[in-house]
Amino acid sequence: xxxxxxxxxxxxxxxxxxxxxxxxxxxxxxxxxxxxxxxxxxxxxxxxxxxxxxxxxxxxxxxxxxxxxxxxxxxxxxxxxxxxxxxxxxxxxxxxxxxxxxxxxxxxxxxxxxxxxxxxxxxxxxxxxxxxxxxxxxxxxxxxxxx
Amino acid sequence: xxxxxxxxxxxxxxxxxxxxxxxxxxxxxxxxxxxxxxxxxxxxxxxxxxxxxxxxxxxxxxxxxxxxxxxxxxxxxxxxxxxxxxxxxxxxxxxxxxxxxxxxxxxxxxx
Numbered sequence: 714x715x716x717x718x719x720x721x722x723x724x725x726x727x728x729x730x731x732x733x734x735x736x737x738x739x740x741x742x743x744x745x746x747x748x749x750x751x752x753x754x755x756x757x758x759x760x761x762x763x764x765x766x767x768x769x770x771x772x773x774x775x776x777x778x779x780x781x782x783x784x785x786x787x788x789x790x791x792x793x794x795x796x797x798x799x800x801x802x803x804x805x806x807x808x809x810x811x812x813x814x815x816x817x818x819x820x821x822x823x824x825x826x827x828x829x830x831x832x833x834x835x836x837x838x839x840x841x842x843x844x845x846x847x848x849x850x851x852x853x854x855x856x857x858x859x860x
Numbered sequence: 861x862x863x864x865x866x867x868x869x870x871x872x873x874x875x876x877x878x879x880x881x882x883x884x885x886x887x888x889x890x891x892x893x894x895x896x897x898x899x900x901x902x903x904x905x906x907x908x909x910x911x912x913x914x915x916x917x918x919x920x921x922x923x924x925x926x927x928x929x930x931x932x933x934x935x936x937x938x939x940x941x942x943x944x945x946x947x948x949x950x951x952x953x954x955x956x957x958x959x960x961x962x963x964x965x966x967x968x969x970x971x
Contacts, residue, residue: 735910738908741908743958743962743965744908744954744955744958750964751966751968753968769965771868774868776868856950856951857909860947860948860951
């Protein structure tokens, strides 16, 4: 199955610890990920490798739910999780110090499902959708942490 | 395996009206049999996104004159007003959307 990658970066006027702490609370993701309606059953409560949670996306009225697992939590530099049901994807937030600010990079690696591409979109369109979503997530994080 | 559902599992909450300017104000309506704990739903959501707030009966006030949330219960309906001010327009929109998601989905396990 082909692998896709979406990457987006931004400099955020906030210390890296603050950016990391905002991202690493799983339930907070509904405030900056478009379409993500609910995170629940987070176990254990604090971010650490092996932490799992269930998620629900509202996709044009259709509810898509699944499970994710934290795979890296290195405060304040890296936070990573994988979706472990459905289409596999790995989400990595890297936070670097940039003076008094933080430089945030989001990388999402995902498998491109042939059936979805065949039904709804060509592969470049599917990849652009994911790139646009990554851009929106990073922009939302900047908005929530700065203004 | 990803699960698909055609009916969302949350509460029935709809946005009826929205006004944007220096502040954003939205009015929502919720149809329910038993009112959920709106104070806990909204206050914990504001805490989660680091917005200090003061809950009062039927109302939550955001600190630093950043706005308020009110709710009025009748037999089958709750009318909710959200007003946010003092943030960028983009942040006001994100916070309002986060609160609407919470109104629909937060603390469902406890009902």
